[in-house]
Amino acid sequence: MSIREWPAEERPREKLLLRGAAVLSDAELVAVLLGSGVAGRNVLELARGLLVRFGGLRPFLEADRQAILREPGLGPVKYAQLQALLEIGRRYLDETIERTPALESPEAVRRYLKAMLRHEASEVFGCLFLDTKHRPLAFEILFRGTIDRASIYPREVVRRALLHNAAALILCHNHPSGNSEPSQDDVHMTLALKRALGLIDVRVLDHIIVGDGEPLSMVEEGWIVA
Incomplete structure (x- = not known):
């Protein structure tokens, strides 16, 4: 029929x-x-x-x-x-979050980052740059490929934060395997970035890992302290 x-x-x-x-x-x-x-x-x-x-x-x-x-x-x-x-x-999600007055909903941020990263076939690392009131300034994917401490350059993250005049940021990367659990490299890399960004008074509010299901917040899971 x-x-x-x-x-x-x-x-x-x-x-x-x-x-x-x-x-x-x-x-x-x-x-x-x-x-x-x-x-x-x-x-x-x-x-x-x-x-x-x-x-x-x-x-x-x-x-x-x-x-x-x-x-x-x-x-x-x-x-x-x-x-x-x-x-x-x-692009719709990108424009929507950039017009958001403030990041009042962690769930909205996680949904946005999942939409931006989950489709990636290989690991990518990005930053959501924020102003003093935690309003979004920009989102950028900074590194592609296998993400580990050797492939993430704190100097580049610092440079982009200064370029956007960011007061804070949220780190993020994806796990194409689907498992959101952070590795020891993820934790060490996050701490290294926190130290580097702290030298220019830029706070790291969280590191979100995108896999299958709900993205993982390293702050909420106790892996790092904001």
Whole structure:
């Protein structure tokens, strides 16, 4: 049965227009994005099959180009649309947090940092720079690759903090393995950065580690003291 023959309130696009995007399932959201199905499969069946094969919404959206192009009905245009969707989401969050009057919600900060880092296939290290009232000034990814004490340069972090005239900052990095537990290198590196930044009166408020599930706060877990 063609999806056009379904009742209007059951078609993903019409359902979104009638009741809002929040009521749609993951498969229905993907169906709206895809727009049309393939021979023998309507768009919702296609979307459901994709989520099953890739293991869920996030693995599907983060799949590389070759994996997407192997799927029937998905070509370079759809891949480009998926990448644009992800980048729009990241930029929206970036603008939203930069317009926030103050960081009153640690949960909001963790959600933001997770959105900015979780998609990264390799380890990256970044800083959220803050003013004297802990309002966001800028977010930057400073280092890429395997993150350890040897690959993080305190001088560069200090230089960027001075450039933004930051009074405080939140360190962050991701664990592509999904395990958010900090390593001893993470702890030593954080303490070294705290010492270096303390020399220019810039406070390190926290170090957030992004893995699967909720990001880990090294301050809340007692690994470091703010």
